[in-house]
Amino acid sequence: MSNQIERFEDPGLPEHIHRNADADPLAEKRAEKQVAILFLLSALGTVLTIASYIFMKSDQYVYFPVMGSTNVQQLFIGLGLTLATLCIGLGAIQWAKKLMPDQEVIAERHEFRSEEVDREELVATFHDRAGQAGIGRRPLIKRTLGLAVGLVGLSPLVLLRDTGPLPGKFFETTNWAAGTRLVLDPAGTPIKPEDLEVGAVAQVLPELPAGTPRTLENIGKDAVLLIRLRPEDFNLDPERLSWTYQGIIAFSKICTHMGCAVALYEQQTHHLLCPCHQSTFDVTRAAKVIFGPAARPLPQLALMVNADGYLTAKQPFSVPVGPSFWERNSANG
Amino acid sequence: MKKSQKIGGSVANYVDERTGAAKWVKKNLNKVFPDHWSFMLGEICLYSFIILLLSGTFLTFWFDPSQRDVVYNGAYAPLSGVSMSAAYASTLHISFDVRGGLLMRQIHHWAALIFMVAIVVHLFRVFFTGAFRKPREFNWLIGIGLLTFGIVEGFLGYSLPDDLLSGTGIRIAEAILQAIPVVGSYLAFFAFGGPFPGTAFIPRIYMVHILLLPGLFLALITIHLMLVWYQKHTQYPGPGRTEKNVVGYPLMPVYMAKAGGFFFIVFGVTAFLGAVASINPIWLYGPYTPGQISAGSQPDWYMGWLDGLVRMSPPLETHAFGHTISWNILLPGLILPGILFTGMALYPFIESWISGDKREHHLLDRPRNAPNRTALGAMSIAFMIISLANGGNDVIATHFHLTINGIMWFTRFGLFIVPPIVFLITKRICLSLQRADRDLVLHGRETGRLVMMPNGEMIEVHEQISDAKKWTLTQHQSADALPAPLPESAKLGIKGKLRARMNQANAVQVPAATVTEFKELGEGHH
Structure with a gap:
């Protein structure tokens, strides 16, 4: 070569x-x-x-x-x-x-870089003008200007404060309290254990005091899924078992991952599936996460029957429902 | 002189005396645009954007961006008497009571999908051909900006009707806000004007969707096009095409007719889709309520990969000191996309840092001649496809009788295993194609004609390829096309060593055929 x-x-x-x-x-x-x-x-x-x-x-x-x-x-x-x-x-x-001419033509490209003399002149002019303003010589002006410009950006942030109220305890509370009756969604009628056959599912909401409107904001936290199994299907600790009633168990319907409605119940396997991201919860084991991205079980609502035979909540949810938030204390689930 | 010419002349005179535009226009009527089908991809983005502005303006005449409660009693009987938001009711009104309203809604939605597809494919073209190299890095960054804003704009757009499907999407967006450490609950309350869903969100995102982001698009697209205009378009290598010239058709009349005509073709195709292909039939979903959901909830495709990443995320949360951090949301929803998009934006600078190549490039690379870059691109596409597939895992599972769990586990591992394999395979394919180019130049084209030699040997006659083709296949390694070698230094830091390693990897190339070799082979006949 x-x-x-x-x-x-x-x-x-x-x-x-x-x-x-x-x-x-x-x-x-x-x-x-x-x-x-x-x-x-x-x-x-x-x-x-x-x-x-x-x-x-x-x-x-x-x-x-x-x-x-x-x-x-x-x-x-x-x-x-x-x-x-x-x-x-x-x-x-x-x-x-x-019909239009199809002969390719050639055009020359130009270089983007400016001529050396122009670049040098620019630098010289820039320094000259900066010198006239004296920004280098007057540190007091430089610093105070920096402070002023830095602070002026805060105003829009402050002005945006009124876009919404502060959350307070909103994420930690629901309308479920001890003795709240379960009512069917959307009928609004209270429900007795015998209304629910084994294998049946119902969506319920807490009964609100007369005159209180049912808002979407409430439904987004209050929605509860009622499922009736055969009592022997449960695999629960004694406390959680005491929260069920004759095989009826209640969970928050709001997914602990991203808040979708956990709506798909698989009767044979007793699994609840969230259609958004496929988090799967085992109903027999207190909605323990058995698959998918959710990190916490669906909160269980303790049930009892009141004097009139209607299903009611024994106590409020023991943990906040729905997706995580910074202030959530997850030490107890 | 004809009357029309006279009028045209006096108008032009009037304008020129006030703006001096004649000189600029004269020069630019001769502006040369190179011709290639892949250069139409960017045009599709621009044209579908114009279609979006037109059809979107039409929709605003009837759409009522309000979450106040109304009772529907329009033409769609199944939802008659149902309580819903004004936003949903007015979308039903557009779909069933406004003549051409459904058509415009569907054109708008299809145009949005085409806009996003065109942006992504345009990005592929620019990436694989190395069109992002100096001096076009600014346009690469603007393009990444347009892609990012496009994803947000699309999401806000399909959230506006406030139906059960899109409301679920907003619920997820709220959960992402809520998951941000320290300020999450506050951000969510500020964004929604209180608890989700509230009545503030739709009016707010409506303003962002129809004013803020379109304005931003308009500004960015203008700068993008001005830079294309000023820097002149890149061109594919070939006979007569050099780094110093641009070969193609003049703006007037050919390019004007082609580009203008192409706008109408894009419009026609979008109108056809809007006419015959139903998209987002919101009346089937019903109004939004947080207690319900429809099975098979899917975002639009450009959000689908994000949803897929969220779905495959492991159930990770940190519970400590009375606080909760949702890694299962933050990692796939914010951190990973942030890293990917930052990496994408920085790619031109990383590549030029590795190669030390600071020269201008106006001739495009044939993807095979940049094997590592092409392999990296293919690897990224594999990553996106796997994420996207998992975003539709429920639909795939029901269609192909698979289990969701099976698909999820496949994609969880596949996300890490498949892309590197794709990288290796693509790189090998690129090198093989380089070898094929070399063979083609040196030995010519297989003609399929078999000839028996006097001694009984059978050979296939090869035919020399044209000089033009030979040039196209070998020009990339002409003397000045190779990047400068790194300075030899014993003391390279970790960064330096990394750079040297990658530079060496880039140097693995099949040498282009040369005339010298060609002659040694006896003019290619054998």
Whole structure:
């Protein structure tokens, strides 16, 4: 091998190959017609859009395979718009490809870096002007300016304070208290143990004092899932077992991971699954997490039956419900 | 002179006397744009953004961004008499009572998906061809900004209707805020104006969705395009194309017609999807209430990978000193995406630091000629696909009769195992392709013609490839294209050693064929 390695060289831009329409007047005419037809189709599309808007009925539906039940007017307005826009585009591109010059041209690039003399002049001018302002010589001004500018940014932060109240104990409390009756969601009727068959699930909320509205904010913390198992299916410690009633067990429905409603109950395995991130809880073991990203079991609500035979809460939730927050003391679960 | 020409002339004169625009316009009518299908990806982003502005403006005429309670009694009978938020009711109104309203909603949603797909694929193109290299680092950073804001904008957009599915998404966003150490509960209360869901959130994100972020997009897109204009477009290597020139079609008329026409094609395709392909049928989900949920809850795809990461996260929480830190939310929801996006933003600077290459690059790399970069890109894509797959694990499980647990365990391990394997395979493929290029230049193209020699030997006739093709396949290693070698020094720190290692890895290349070798092989005939 010699040191002089000969490399391939740039042969330069290839010669221009003429298209049909460049040489053949008939082909040129044909291309012209194609473009014109596309533009005419577009005009037709706009007519279709306007006609569908004015003359079609708004409430007519037709079933198409794959698409399903479809509103005819929306469909035809859309198809008209499709035709109107697509054909302008196709026409313009056909025009460019067939009839406009297709010879590539070369342009030179320029260097971005400024001329050395300009750069030097800039630096000199900058230092000169900075010197005129005297920022280097006047540290008192420099520092106080820094302080002022730094502080002025605080105002918007302070002004944003009123975007919401402080959380207080909101995340730690619910409307469940000792003796609160369980009512069905959304019917609002109280429930007796015999209303629930083995294997059944019900969503319940705490009964609110008359006149208190049921807000979404409350539901987001109060929602409870009631499940009836055969008592022998439980695998609970004595305290937790005493929180159940004749096989009925109650858990917060709000996922301890990110607050979704834990709504999927698998009757055979007694598993509760959160559809958001698939955290899975074992109902027989006090909603212990057996799979997924949740780190804590669903809080269990202690149940009893009141004098009238209705299911009621024995006590409030022993731990905060829902997802974690900084102030949450998770020492006891 | 025709009358139209006369009017045009006097308008142009009027404008030029007041702005002096003639000189600039004259120069730029000749501006040259290189032609390649992959350069249309950025155009799709721009055009779908315009479609989003148009269709979004239409939707604002009817949408009522309010969470006050109303009782619905519109055209959609199944929800008649149901109590819901005004936001949800007005979305139903747009879908069922406004002519063309459903179409516009669907165009808007499809355009958003196309916008995000186009951004991501455009990013792939820019990454794999090395278009981010000097002098285009600013545009890379702006692009990462647009991608990030695009994800947020899309999420806020599909949250606005306040249906059961999107409300669940907002619930998750609230949980992420709530999980931030020290200030989380306060942030959540400030963002929602009190407890979740409250009545403040939809009006607030509406303002962000239709004013703040679109304004930001407009500003960033303008700078992005001005830089493309000023720096001139990159071009693929080939005969006649050098680092000093740009080869293509002039702005007027060819590029104007093509780009303008392409806008209408993107619009047409989006309109077609909006017309025939139902998307986000919110009337099927019902209004939001925190106590309910629909199975198979899925975010849009550009959020799906984040959701997938959250799903596969191990159940980690720290409980100490009366406080709780949710690593199962913070790690996949904030920390990991933060690291990934920061790494992506810094990539051009990291690459140039490793190679020591500070020169301008206007000729694009063929991905095979930068095996490590290409392998890194493929590895990242593998990472995203695995996360995204886990984001749809419930849907995949029901469709393919798999268990969610099985998919989850597969992706938990796969996330760490598959990307490195993809890296290695991609790198080997790149090197093999380099070898194939070399063979093609030296030995020519296989013609499939078999010839029997006088001695009975059968050979296949190879045909020399054109000079233009030879140049395209070998230009990347012309003398000045290789990065400067690192200074030899005995005292390299850890950073220096790391850099040297990576620089060495980059140097593993199949040498491009040369004329010298070609001649040694007897002009390629054999």
